[in-house]
Amino acid sequence: MSGAAELEAQGHAHLAAGRPEEAERCARQALAAGGGAVSLWHLLAVTLRVQGRVTESLKVYTLMVDRLPGNLTIRFELAELLLLLGDFERGWREYRYRYNMVHTMPLERKVQRPRWDGRPIPDRTLLIHDEQGYGDTFQFLRMVAWAKRRSQARIVLQINHEQVSFARRLKGMDWGGADALVLRGVLPPPFDAHCEMMSLPMAMGLQLSDLPNQDRGWTPYLTPDPARVKRWGRRLKSLPRPLVGLVWAGRPTHLNDANRSMSLERLAPLAQTGATFLALQKGPAADQASSPPPGMRIERLSDAIADFEDTAAILTHADLLVSVDSAPVHLAGALGRPAWVMLPHVPDWRWLLERDDTPWYPTVRLFRQPARGDWDSVIRDIAGTLRGLGGGRRG
CATH class of the missing domain: 3.40.50.2000 (Glycogen Phosphorylase B;)
Structure with missing residues (x-):
């Protein structure tokens, strides 16, 4: 095993053991010795992020993406860092790679229709489908009504069984939410375009300033039974x-x-x-x-x-x-x-x-x-x- 490879292995061991400072030392030592493998730069970026040195980590991720735009794992990790920093414009754009990595490809739903790009599609049907965890669905259900207003389309919402009752009571359904609900795993009615629930922010160009707050009349969008x-x-x-x-x-x-x-x-x-x-x-x-x-x-x-x-x-x-x-x-x-x-x-x-x-x-x-x-x-x-x-x- 070469010196750089040995240092990299030590770095990963330190990181797994909760010693990111030691992992950073190994990564930097290997890079200084001439090891330029992307895996070493990736190790460095992760160790900086774990330590809370987010801005430094972002610089390394940006460098890697510039040089290796086809490495989708790195692009997805960059997306999460950008969103953490509040850079929604770039963050949502990179976040679309979440289902293009080797370990996530099986999770992507194969839909034979174009993904909605945020433009009005009056008189057409837009399928919005939930994804990922329950917390994600609770968080982004608010955007169904926003997508209805923006798209001017008939909205079909496909959602998991555990949360469908909340979707039925979703505030705003009477003034622009989903027109129909269908359970995940059930064949939806015909539709013209689709969008994952967590791709709605990218399609609609969501910014932090777009989120309604208390001063602007924010009201809860879910209700209990x-x-x-x-x-x-x-x-x-x-x-x-x-x-x-x-x-x-x-x-x-x-x-x-x-x-x-x-x-x-x-x-x-x-x-x-x-x-x-x-x-x-x-x-x-x-x-x-x-x-x-x-x-x-x-x-x-x-x-x-x-x-x-x-x-x-x-x-x-x-x-x-x-x-x-x-x-x-x-x-x-x-x-x-x-x-x-x-x-x-x-x-x-x-x-x-x-x-x-x-x-x-x-x-x-x-x-x-x-x-x-x-x-x-x-x-x-x-x-x-x-x-x-x-x-x-x-x-």
Whole structure:
């Protein structure tokens, strides 16, 4: 093995072990010794991004894309970096490569119609289909009505079974949303053009300034099921307030889950806030609610939560949601419910950088790690702020 190859292998090992500074040292040493392989530059770009040196990382990614425009993995990673920095114009354009990589090609839906480019297509039918995770769908459902107005077309929305009920109640459907709904996996009616839900921003040239905010009359675009709201109201009415929904772990199969999730035990400082916590956690981590940190008053609700409709109804009664970056955050934001999000030092692109609010959801507040892996500071800030809300106070 050559010196450069050995240093590269060491760099990847350091990166996998959570030592990006050492990985950077290996990458730079190999590059200085004359190793110019794109994999070394890629290693350097990733190590800089993980350390939070996003601007430096962007320069390396831009250099790689200029020299290797056909490397679509690098272009997709560049897209996420651009979006994280708020450069939506370039970011959405590069984001279209998300299904052109070797490992994502099988996920792309093969559609024998042109992708909508944002221009009006009156008297024609536009198929919009959801993609990726549940949180993505909750976040971008708002754009269906916008696409209806822009395209002047008949809109057919194809969506997964778990979220179709929300789409049926989507605010704006009576003034320009979907004209028809069809489940994913079911053959849609004939259509003239299509667009993935997360390609709508590219087609419509979405900018940060286009996102409606509180000052411009922003209103929630999702609503809960009234029957579920009534049912959960009966169950939760006797619990002492404030009622705080709690989610401490995301989907384990998510590529970045180790960076965004934690254990319930780590949230022990929240036990002293006087709140009643509603464990909305699903999946393997839900069992942790059976043995919470000492002094934490927690109601394990996971067994009674059948779907997102139950989660939405609970959030309607809760004073607040405290959560890692997960689908319930997007559901709370789309419902207009207050939520506090615990974010890693370098978060997912949609949360941007260096701000405690988000243009996507006016009712959501962000609590960021000040340094990589520093959840303790985040939890202390959450606990202190939560104590300041006062018992019994509605969100």
